[in-house]
Amino acid sequence: xxxxxxxxxxxxxxxxIEKMMKGISNGFxxxxxxxxxxxxxxxxxxxxxxxxxxSARMDxxxxxxxxxxxxxxxxxxxxxxxxxxxxxxxxILDGIIDSKRE
Numbered sequence: 334x335x336x337x338x339x340x341x342x343x344x345x346x347x348x349x350i351e352k353m354m355k356g357i358s359n360g361f362x363x364x365x366x367x368x369x370x371x372x373x374x375x376x377x378x379x380x381x382x383x384x385x386x387x388s389a390r391m392d393x394x395x396x397x398x399x400x401x402x403x404x405x406x407x408x409x410x411x412x413x414x415x416x417x418x419x420x421x422x423x424x425i426l427d428g429i430i431d432s433k434r435e
Contacts, residue, residue, distance in 0.1 A: 334372035364407030
């Protein structure tokens with residue numbers, strides 16, 4: 334998510350961003366909050382004006398929860414493949430960032 338957002342909006346990221354993100358996969362190894370959501374919230378912090386970050390975060394969480402009924406990695410993986418969840422999360426994120434940057 335971070336890499337895609339940084340490329341779309343020309344935001345510089347640290348070279349080791351992938352290394353920094355390795356620890357959040359698989360719901361932080363506990364099956365809890367989806368890492369796609371965590372990285373999306375981080376992307377909101379990068380791409381949205383500061384005054385919009387909290388509302389953008391809540392929009393993302395609300396839309397995602399309304400779609401899946403959970404934010405839990407283990408519950409999500411029981412219902413769908415990670416790649417599909419990531420694609421949907423990216424779609425939601427893209428719309429939110431675009432609306433908050435206008």
